[in-house]
Amino acid sequence: MRIAFFVNSIELEEPYFTTTALALAALDRGHKICYLTPGDFVLRPDDSLMVRALTLPGSKYKKAETFHAVLQSKDAAIETIDARDIDVLFLRSDPSLDADDRPWAAHVGAIFGRLAAERGVIVLNDPGGLAMAQNKLYFQGFPAAVRPTTLISKSIEEIRAFIGEHQQGVILKPLQGSGGKNVFKIASQDDANLNQIFEAVSGEGYLIAQAYLSxxxxxxxxxxxxxxxxxxxxxxxxxxxxxxxxxxxxxxxxxxxxxxxxxxxxxxxxxxxxxxxxxxxxxxxxxxxxxxxxxxxxxxxxxxxxxxxxxxxxxxxFAVDVIAALETKVAIRKANGNNISNRALATL
CATH class of the missing domain: 3.30.470.20 (ATP-grasp fold, B domain)
Structure with a gap:
């Protein structure tokens, strides 16, 4: 099968990334792989969805560093592929990394992922589900029993009052973001840095205040x-x-x-x-x-x-187990056609 990995950019990929481990496991099991980035989709006048994919030689790599070097080299070539010739489109981009400098790119995976799914490609995670999870507010849809006590606001007064209710302190972070960027622990509502931290984080939008867990x-x-x-x-x-x-x-x-x-x-x-x-x-x-x-x-x-x-x-x-699961999904799709929705197939 052919697996396309959708990432923020080729230059940002690293040998220690989980995406690299998945790609190596796929190659080791005899599959074809390619990489896509937000600018690589093409919807033609005849409604065909094409991708300008970075393809790698179909050899096996003993080390992640060797694979990464080839990924970044001239040995990797751009090939225009009909999306229907891709079995699995694995969405592995972080929208928050593009939110500031390339806002147009932040939601491309979910948008074009839907188009790919309509054309029979298995898209994971389901692009419709990912569209609902574009920021941390998605977390509030899960059972309250598994969530720390949380306030979401842009009001310094609301946040200060919330901090005052939690003697062990509060974690402040932006609603939109990942990777631990702009995450702060506030010990009390009288913290001298609170106003400065609020100004820095609120500039990115809404804030999340979570009760600190010891x-x-x-x-x-x-x-x-x-x-x-x-x-x-x-x-x-x-x-x-x-x-x-x-x-x-x-x-x-x-x-x-x-x-x-x-x-x-x-x-x-x-x-x-x-x-x-x-x-x-x-x-x-x-x-x-x-x-x-x-x-x-x-x-x-x-x-x-x-x-x-x-x-x-x-x-x-465990990257091997993930690729094996994709093989099962492709077999199910081939046996059932599009009778099973992408969202249902995603977790079968």
Whole structure:
């Protein structure tokens, strides 16, 4: 089969990205791959949807660094492909990375993903579901029991009052954003930096204020869900703890966070079970839950990362399981045609 990976840009891709691990697993299983970016779709006058795809030689690569070097080199060629010749379009772009400098690009994956799905391409995660998840307000649609106490506002007075109600402090972050950008911990409503932080973050739009969870000092747990259920193999879960650097609120890996092995308990699985129905309803094939205690801080449905870290910690390459799941979906589509909607097929 042919898998197209939709990313923000080729230049931003890195050897340690989960997308790289998925591409390597696909090549290792004998599949064709290509990369697309927001400017690569073409809708022609005859209503055919074409993509200008960056294709790589169909060889196997022993190291992610070797694959990445070829991806960035002249050995990778641009080929114009009819979307109908793509089996799976894997949407792996982060809209927030384009929101400021390229706002036109932020929603391209969901927009053209819908067109591709109409032409029989399996698009994951479902573009209709992703369109509803363009910012963190999507998280408010999940059961209240799994969410920290949260205020969403652009009013400094509302935020100050909310902080005053939480003695352990509050986390402030923008409604639109990812990767730990502009995330701050406010200890009290009298914090001398509150006004400055508010001005900096509110310039990006609405703010989220979340009650600080003391368990977050040890970091959060990134747990992958596939087809709505925790991804696991032989009793090992696709999960790891993201440990923040000393003095750092954020546990994001690019913010100097480190990966550590973690035990997945029945309580954590219960949290995942509570969000499963909505993830299935929205066609979310591959998702990353960021869990602290019995709460979920965020649900990453666009570019959940960490599979290479898990492989290094646990010795299990879950990228293989993801590609195997895609093979199953392609077989189901071929057997049933378009009788199964893209959203339903996404989590079968």
């Amino acid at each position: 368990e977050a000092k040890a970091g959060d747990i990134r747990l992958f869900l596939m087809n709505g259920r925790p991804l696991s193999r032989d009793g090992t879960y696709a999960a790891f703890r993201r440990v923040p650097a000393s003095g750092e609120v954020r546990s994001n890996m690019h913010a100097a966070g480190t990966a550590a092995a973690v035990e997945i308990t029945p309580d954590i699985l219960a949290v995942a079970e509570m969000v499963r129905p909505k993830l299935i309803e929205d066609g979310m094939f591959l998702v990353g839950l960021d869990i602290v205690g019995d709460k979920i801080l965020e649900i990453n449905v666009f570019t959940p990362g960490g599979l290479p870290d898990i492989a290094a910690l646990c010795g299990v390459d």
